[in-house]
Amino acid sequence: VQKFYDENRESFRRNENEARVYHINLSTKQAADSLFRILRNVQDFSKVAQALAAQSADANSWDLTLSASEVPEAMHSVFKLRAGTVSTPIELDDGYHIFQVVEAFSSGTLRDLSTVRSEISNRLQTSNRDERYRNLLAELRSAAKVETKLEKLESMPMDSLFARAARKARKD
Numbered sequence: 001v002q003k004f005y006d007e008n009r010e011s012f013r014r015n016e017n018e019a020r021v022y023h024i025n026l027s028t029k030q031a032a033d034s035l036f037r038i039l040r041n042v043q044d045f046s047k048v049a050q051a052l053a054a055q056s057a058d059a060n061s062w063d064l065t066l067s068a069s070e071v072p073e074a075m076h077s078v079f080k081l082r083a084g085t086v087s088t089p090i091e092l093d094d095g096y097h098i099f100q101v102v103e104a105f106s107s108g109t110l111r112d113l114s115t116v117r118s119e120i121s122n123r124l125q126t127s128n129r130d131e132r133y134r135n136l137l138a139e140l141r142s143a144a145k146v147e148t149k150l151e152k153l154e155s156m157p158m159d160s161l162f163a164r165a166a167r168k169a170r171k172d
Contacts, residue, residue, distance in 0.1 A: 001120045005113045012111040017079050021099040022049040023061060032089035032096035039086050045100040063102075065069045065115075079104065 005012070022045050026032040039045055046063070053062035068079055074090050081087060081101045088098040105111075113120075 001109040001117055001124065002113065004120050004124060005116065009110060012110060012116050013079050014105055014107050014109050016107050018065060018105040019079055020063075020065045021078060021083075022046045022102060023064050024049045024098045025056070025061065025095050026052075026089070027095045029089065029091070029096055031160075032098060036086065036089050036098055039098065039100075045086060049100070075099075109128070 005022075024035065026035060035048075039048065039137050042048060049062035066075070066078065068076065071078075072092060074092060075097070077090070078087055078099050078101065081099075081104070083101050083103055085101050087097075087099040087101075091097075
């Protein structure tokens, strides 16, 4: 993984601004506003976010990395916040969202190995599997004996559709 990362560093440059955030999703504006007032003064936003996410259907939704092009326009204000800052509640289709920026990354910066480790691992596994597949096909092709005897086609019965097309071709 380290070797692949070192040899392909440029492919891990960010093409746009990104932010690692802790995230809380609430269904009502009243709940979001109330929690926002509390969270501005809480030291550990991540514990609150993780606890609330554990109660929801998506327990992994509290620690996210967002790209500017992947989020709705309403969330673009998150990319302007400094690390440690808590956003005011943002209304989206599925409720009200509060974010705390953990880290902000500018376009053109290099992603750390720890950030892309699983991506590299997946690439390497896919490449390894594809290589084994190509080797197996090559081995099977080299072991297979294929003969072509076109003259045998003349004596084979034709199905009605093919026979009709052949008769038409002879008439033309």
